[in-house]
Amino acid sequence: MGAYGMFLVSGLAVGALYALGGVGLVLLNRATGVLNFAYGAIGALGAMSAWQVLQWGYPEPVAWFACLVIGVALSMGYGVLIAPGLSHREPVVKAVATLGFGIAILGAMNLIWVVNPRKLTLAFDGVSVSFFGLRMTGTRVLALVAGIVVTAGMGVFLTRTRLGLMMRTLADDRQLAAVLGTPIRKVETVAWGFSGFLAGVTGMLFGDLVRLDPAVLTFIVIPIIATTVVGRLTSIKVTFFAGLAIGIIESFLTLYKPLAPFRVASPFIVAILVLMWLQRGRKLTFAGAD
Amino acid sequence: MEIATRMSRSNTGESRKFTPTTAWPLLAVLAVAIVLPMVAAALWLKVMTSVVIYALTAASIALLYRKLGQVSLAQVAFMGCGGWVALRLAYGAGLPFELNILAGGIIAAVVGMIFAYPALRMRGLYLALVTLMAAGGFGILINVIQFPNGGDGFLGFAVKSLSYMPRPWLAQSDEAYFRYCVGVAFLGFLLIQLHERGKPGRAWALIRRSEAAAMAVGINVTFYKIWGFALSGFLAGVAGGLLAGNLQMLDARSFPPAESVMIFALTIVGGAWHWYGAVIAALLYRFVPALLNDIGVSGDAAYIIFGAALIHALMTAPRGIAGQLTDLVSRLFGKKEASQ
Amino acid sequence: MSRVVINNLSVRRGNKLAVDNLSLTLEAGKITALLGPNGAGKSSLVLALAGVLPVEGGTVEIDGQLVSAKAPEVIRAAGLAAVPEGHRVLAGLSVHDNLLAAGFGHKASVAEEAVADVYGIFPELAERKAQKAGSMSGGQQQMLALGQALVARPKFILADEMSLGLSPLIVKRLMGVVVKLAEQGTGILLIEQFTHIALKLADEANVMSRGRLTFSGAPGKLIDEPDILHRAYLAQ
Amino acid sequence: MIAIRDISVAFGGVTALNHVTVDLSDLVVGIIGPNGAGKTTFLNVLSGFVVPKSGSINAFGTEVLALSPHRRSRWGLRRSFQKEQVVDELTVEDNVGAVLDNLSLGSQERERHLSAALEFTGLSAVRRAKAAGLNAFQRRMTEIARCSAGKPKVLMLDEPGAGLSQNEVEILRRTISDIHAFNGAMTLLIDHDVDLIQAVCSSTMVLDFGSLVTSGPTREVLSDPRVRAVYLGVEELA
Amino acid sequence: APTCGLNNGKKAEGDPILVGAVVGQTGPDDFSSSADAAKAYFNCVNENGGINGRPIEYLVEDDQWNPEVAGQVATKLVKDKKVVALVASGSFVEMGVNAKLYADENVMSMAAACAVAECFESRNIVSTNEGPLPSVVGAAQWAVANLGSKNVVCIGVTIPSVGPYSCGWMEKYMQAKGLTGSSVLLDPGTADMNSAYLEAVASGADTVLMNLPAGMAAAFLQVVTESGTKDQYKWISSTPLYDADVPGLLGPAWAGTMYVNAELNPIDGTGPDATNWRAVMDKHAAESDPRDTFSQAGYLSARFFVDAMLKLDPAKIDRASATEAIRNINNQTSDLLCGPYYVGHGDRHMPNHANIMMQLVEGGFKQVSQCTDVDSAYLDPIRAQEKELGIAQD
Numbered sequence A: 001m002g003a004y005g006m007f008l009v010s011g012l013a014v015g016a017l018y019a020l021g022g023v024g025l026v027l028l029n030r031a032t033g034v035l036n037f038a039y040g041a042i043g044a045l046g047a048m049s050a051w052q053v054l055q056w057g058y059p060e061p062v063a064w065f066a067c068l069v070i071g072v073a074l075s076m077g078y079g080v081l082i083a084p085g086l087s088h089r090e091p092v093v094k095a096v097a098t099l100g101f102g103i104a105i106l107g108a109m110n111l112i113w114v115v116n117p118r119k120l121t122l123a124f125d126g127v128s129v130s131f132f133g134l135r136m137t138g139t140r141v142l143a144l145v146a147g148i149v150v151t152a153g154m155g156v157f158l159t160r161t162r163l164g165l166m167m168r169t170l171a172d173d174r175q176l177a178a179v180l181g182t183p184i185r186k187v188e189t190v191a192w193g194f195s196g197f198l199a200g201v202t203g204m205l206f207g208d209l210v211r212l213d214p215a216v217l218t219f220i221v222i223p224i225i226a227t228t229v230v231g232r233l234t235s236i237k238v239t240f241f242a243g244l245a246i247g248i249i250e251s252f253l254t255l256y257k258p259l260a261p262f263r264v265a266s267p268f269i270v271a272i273l274v275l276m277w278l279q280r281g282r283k284l285t286f287a288g289a290d
Numbered sequence B: 001m002e003i004a005t006r007m008s009r010s011n012t013g014e015s016r017k018f019t020p021t022t023a024w025p026l027l028a029v030l031a032v033a034i035v036l037p038m039v040a041a042a043l044w045l046k047v048m049t050s051v052v053i054y055a056l057t058a059a060s061i062a063l064l065y066r067k068l069g070q071v072s073l074a075q076v077a078f079m080g081c082g083g084w085v086a087l088r089l090a091y092g093a094g095l096p097f098e099l100n101i102l103a104g105g106i107i108a109a110v111v112g113m114i115f116a117y118p119a120l121r122m123r124g125l126y127l128a129l130v131t132l133m134a135a136g137g138f139g140i141l142i143n144v145i146q147f148p149n150g151g152d153g154f155l156g157f158a159v160k161s162l163s164y165m166p167r168p169w170l171a172q173s174d175e176a177y178f179r180y181c182v183g184v185a186f187l188g189f190l191l192i193q194l195h196e197r198g199k200p201g202r203a204w205a206l207i208r209r210s211e212a213a214a215m216a217v218g219i220n221v222t223f224y225k226i227w228g229f230a231l232s233g234f235l236a237g238v239a240g241g242l243l244a245g246n247l248q249m250l251d252a253r254s255f256p257p258a259e260s261v262m263i264f265a266l267t268i269v270g271g272a273w274h275w276y277g278a279v280i281a282a283l284l285y286r287f288v289p290a291l292l293n294d295i296g297v298s299g300d301a302a303y304i305i306f307g308a309a310l311i312h313a314l315m316t317a318p319r320g321i322a323g324q325l326t327d328l329v330s331r332l333f334g335k336k337e338a339s340q
Numbered sequence C: 001m002s003r004v005v006i007n008n009l010s011v012r013r014g015n016k017l018a019v020d021n022l023s024l025t026l027e028a029g030k031i032t033a034l035l036g037p038n039g040a041g042k043s044s045l046v047l048a049l050a051g052v053l054p055v056e057g058g059t060v061e062i063d064g065q066l067v068s069a070k071a072p073e074v075i076r077a078a079g080l081a082a083v084p085e086g087h088r089v090l091a092g093l094s095v096h097d098n099l100l101a102a103g104f105g106h107k108a109s110v111a112e113e114a115v116a117d118v119y120g121i122f123p124e125l126a127e128r129k130a131q132k133a134g135s136m137s138g139g140q141q142q143m144l145a146l147g148q149a150l151v152a153r154p155k156f157i158l159a160d161e162m163s164l165g166l167s168p169l170i171v172k173r174l175m176g177v178v179v180k181l182a183e184q185g186t187g188i189l190l191i192e193q194f195t196h197i198a199l200k201l202a203d204e205a206n207v208m209s210r211g212r213l214t215f216s217g218a219p220g221k222l223i224d225e226p227d228i229l230h231r232a233y234l235a236q
Numbered sequence D: 001m002i003a004i005r006d007i008s009v010a011f012g013g014v015t016a017l018n019h020v021t022v023d024l025s026d027l028v029v030g031i032i033g034p035n036g037a038g039k040t041t042f043l044n045v046l047s048g049f050v051v052p053k054s055g056s057i058n059a060f061g062t063e064v065l066a067l068s069p070h071r072r073s074r075w076g077l078r079r080s081f082q083k084e085q086v087v088d089e090l091t092v093e094d095n096v097g098a099v100l101d102n103l104s105l106g107s108q109e110r111e112r113h114l115s116a117a118l119e120f121t122g123l124s125a126v127r128r129a130k131a132a133g134l135n136a137f138q139r140r141m142t143e144i145a146r147c148s149a150g151k152p153k154v155l156m157l158d159e160p161g162a163g164l165s166q167n168e169v170e171i172l173r174r175t176i177s178d179i180h181a182f183n184g185a186m187t188l189l190i191d192h193d194v195d196l197i198q199a200v201c202s203s204t205m206v207l208d209f210g211s212l213v214t215s216g217p218t219r220e221v222l223s224d225p226r227v228r229a230v231y232l233g234v235e236e237l238a
Numbered sequence E: 001a002p003t004c005g006l007n008n009g010k011k012a013e014g015d016p017i018l019v020g021a022v023v024g025q026t027g028p029d030d031f032s033s034s035a036d037a038a039k040a041y042f043n044c045v046n047e048n049g050g051i052n053g054r055p056i057e058y059l060v061e062d063d064q065w066n067p068e069v070a071g072q073v074a075t076k077l078v079k080d081k082k083v084v085a086l087v088a089s090g091s092f093v094e095m096g097v098n099a100k101l102y103a104d105e106n107v108m109s110m111a112a113a114c115a116v117a118e119c120f121e122s123r124n125i126v127s128t129n130e131g132p133l134p135s136v137v138g139a140a141q142w143a144v145a146n147l148g149s150k151n152v153v154c155i156g157v158t159i160p161s162v163g164p165y166s167c168g169w170m171e172k173y174m175q176a177k178g179l180t181g182s183s184v185l186l187d188p189g190t191a192d193m194n195s196a197y198l199e200a201v202a203s204g205a206d207t208v209l210m211n212l213p214a215g216m217a218a219a220f221l222q223v224v225t226e227s228g229t230k231d232q233y234k235w236i237s238s239t240p241l242y243d244a245d246v247p248g249l250l251g252p253a254w255a256g257t258m259y260v261n262a263e264l265n266p267i268d269g270t271g272p273d274a275t276n277w278r279a280v281m282d283k284h285a286a287e288s289d290p291r292d293t294f295s296q297a298g299y300l301s302a303r304f305f306v307d308a309m310l311k312l313d314p315a316k317i318d319r320a321s322a323t324e325a326i327r328n329i330n331n332q333t334s335d336l337l338c339g340p341y342y343v344g345h346g347d348r349h350m351p352n353h354a355n356i357m358m359q360l361v362e363g364g365f366k367q368v369s370q371c372t373d374v375d376s377a378y379l380d381p382i383r384a385q386e387k388e389l390g391i392a393q394d
Ligand SMILES: Nc1ncnc2c1ncn2[C@@H]1O[C@H](COP(=O)(O)OP(=O)(O)OP(=O)(O)O)[C@@H](O)[C@H]1O
Pocket: C013, C014, C018, C036, C037, C038, C039, C040, C041, C042, C043, C044, C045, C085, D136
């Protein structure tokens, strides 16, 4: 075990981050039919604000509060002001529109905070636990726990509750959902708000564990999308485990020197391979709604 | 018969004759190619060369989107792929420039075909994400292997003093190279037109409507889908070769996955339904930022403007800016367009 | 007595008026047939009444409450349920979820009861509770679509081409359901291409052509004078 | 003649077709049955979109199941869909011409087939119009033109009459009756309009729960008490 | 008060001399501080007699870390604006893209913040800073001599002309000494520092050499702190960590443990140029402009340029004469640099290749070594040039 155990734990540590991010993306997609490329940027702005609040000397709970409020406000703002105007477009167009939002947020962050190395330090960084000889801080464990909680909670929420059903209704066919009397605006606002909340949490944890850099946090959404591809954009559970698996694979690739420099590509490669495997043997017929 | 009379009202017979409307794009292209290098400052000539090159890429995206309803978020990566091959051959074999970019296009086409394989069973956002995965993988790969710069070995890269890819002997100067790019892009657009007007165009239109319906009329869906991706990859690959010739080198930093998403978004904003939508897309992608940079808007502020404008355009112009222009023109000149 | 009053309603689709200054009243317990050629604007009228197409002019009132330009869920809560044409269902959701989703206007317990009632009317759906709606046959989807309207327990149902693609037996069953609903006091707008079916059931008949009403009156008159309908079809 | 032997199809637990064995030989054959009976699935098997669990289909001496869907179409097995599949952005002639593209015809021959099919379906006047401007009836006719162009052997029409007005169904009826005279093909017709079936189909097969209830001359089939029970409702046809 | 150029207190009113710079401002890092310093110095010169009466008009363009934009803005400066030279450019991409343009147009770029190999290997670009290679080798060299390092692992980015270029020459240095060197390369966007650290651990090194931008380095070092194994290794770094913000960024745990190489002399030096640089910045630059190594380098590039121009007939300053004058710069010294600065006619330039080591201490840095020349075969052609130019070697 020894060394392998360490790589396993190390992989889990990163995988937990992919998983948490992926789950947030899938959730929003299932509730509103939008894949949010701005997810990373929203989290980044939340994390940067939290850093600023800490710089001003306020205690950490205030920083968390600021981060989450900003995440919710940004996400909800988009959901209320912009998303309805695009609701009749194809999913791809909805998705790329969010990239515009993300880029605007990134520009704003770079204007407000000059590019500079920064670090977000949270209280949980102080505690640590040891697995297989590798120590992990409380924040890292928190990321894993948050991923598990959100995955389990959301699975139940979407399939068992009325609000969850409303969200699924909406994502399936927005116009029909309206005809059936789904309070579209309300449900969407809630979904966007909650997704913004998750983006805030994710941004905060990423800001601490990955690096507090607006551009890095903004574009990390792309490898995270790999986990959602494995989860076929719908399965929260699969997305979660895909995130963990990708993290572990990435970590173990370190052991094979020729591939080590390419290991960051593992989310993409895993996603493509899994996909091809899932599609194997499928007949080419009736793709889509024929 | 009664249906005949009922139907005749909706007969908006299209004529296929060579009319001023079909001639003007050609004249416009010629005029731009001749006049622009005479009047534009060196900066703008460089910018417009980029615009022409990316117009070809945008056209390759629009082709897939319009005809097959497929979205590729890997088109900039295909450019990188074509550029890599063109550079490799330029250093390795010393072939004429044309052959290098042609080979770049063909290899990109082959890669495009490989990606058409998953596309055979997917569509929409999901397929788009698969291509995005490919673009992500390419971004990381190219960061490590870099573009050939005259080094040894298969990869042709070495950390060493620079050497530069030769340009076509007819087009050594920036002015001539701009005209050269216009020429190549024009041929690319022509190739697209030929496909769209003919048998592949009809086949793609049916596939886009429904694959089942396409099969039911005897179309080999597998073949035509792969062909569409190959053509699209080819055009992007050629554009990549042109880009390599423009800078006479390539840098891995030009090819992150987000750029592929961006140029797709701009293609939609420009308008995938008109050939000049691709030109508008390229202007938005390269000319507008250069303009903002030139008038002293900071890059970060430009990001904000750009992001907001992107969303605004997507919300207000469902058929892109080209669609709006067409509507405007037809309203101004009272031309009767198919108004359905 | 409950009624829906449509007053000078206009609806634009693209650059033409699909519904042009149309006035019509639906009454509780009555079946109102709406006939007309393809593209007359019947479906546009239904979607506008349901609140998903914007209204360009005119008003719609349900029992005196102004509902035009209100959100779809408000209209549904006011007692108007539409069955859009083309057996549209939530394709990715199970049959059961489809029905539950139609009952958001009610308390959860009431909705479940209403769903159980629908299963009583359409046992086929009960057998397919867990099947994805999109994988059912066209006719089964149409049952589901009507079931969705029933779950809302509305005062008025707008049924757009309900018999499209259904086998005669089922059409008969659905028509039976419609008659029974009317007897129980629901007002029904019945849009049909099979004019004979609609005219047989209707208390009042309307003919629509190019967005306008060209005839309103007793169904019997249309049966006696098929020319009225014929002219409407030729005019389109 | 199409000899269908022992065709079975299941989707997960649902048996959509259950050992269907039937010979189809008349010029226009009707297929009726309650909703969900498996009619569309039956067409899907014939046209290659659904692969049956078991069975064989022999049409005019050719083993059909061995061919991929697009080859079946080229061979002469054409179909329309329950939801119409006309391409809005193509003209009517391109919509119909797409089928001729795959038949390796010379350009003159292609034009001849195209004009004939458009003439046959009454679409000549609108051949250059974009399909987006067509009404529901014209769209149906475009599909029929697409199915009839270029010497097909079998046409399979899935509820072509759905959503059409009575005058339009009348025209449709005449068109379907004339198909054999036009191009020599036989027609399989699914529709819920019993009047239409009665008017154009010399024989009819009835499916229920995936099984063949009966098949034979239309008049006999429609008066069969089993058919009346499962499909028509007892007091109909009075 | 700062001293600049002629230092006569007279505002220059003549025909302006156009000078350009290309910096990477918008992007993953801000490389504009060298141009900020040069701008401050030129302002100061313009208020003090200019170039014999002619003011310098300084045009700074942002390449946005985008190769195409880099090509465009350089074309604008060189072809449209016809600048006589480029001074104090700082970029990751510009030099590689534009080296050919500069050579074709016979214009010199006296850069100040080069980060990639191409920058040091072209005929028309000369930089005041020394880039990653001497910095990395210098750090390793010092660790071998002073910390007794036997096996060094270099943590760099995957970009070949940055990471492999510098780390690779470090490995060669170690081999040449009969010791062991290895590299761990990271993608700049990576989220996973954990396994990179495990990879470094697996290399069996006794010394870890950080060769990453400060933000990435901080993330890596946080993982190290988390693991609790920091004390099992010796820690050294190339220049990016020599930044006033870094001690705060890394936290007190790293005080006393981390040794950082500096390409120029300390920011708080007391020599004439060090003092003058700060004075120029205080008077002519914005409060928010950073006072870092690149700022020093930008100031120096600008000063050397001005000194060269002052020797020319002001009426005859054009591109050809400016280029020639720059090439003729020889043996310029400054207390900010360890060695002499020169340009010469060679086809590669790296005048600055000696450096110092700083120790990270609570809240700042402490100098722990004197100027030491870097010992690398890479420098052989450079030393040959120096011999030709008659620059003394020690
Ligand atoms: N999505 C749309 N966008 C623009 N115009 C539309 C749209 N849908 C329908 N129309 C137009 O609106 C008019 C009315 O169409 P509508 O569907 O309401 O007619 P209908 O009477 O229901 O016809 P049918 O009997 O075929 O269902 C038609 O001219 C049609 O072309």
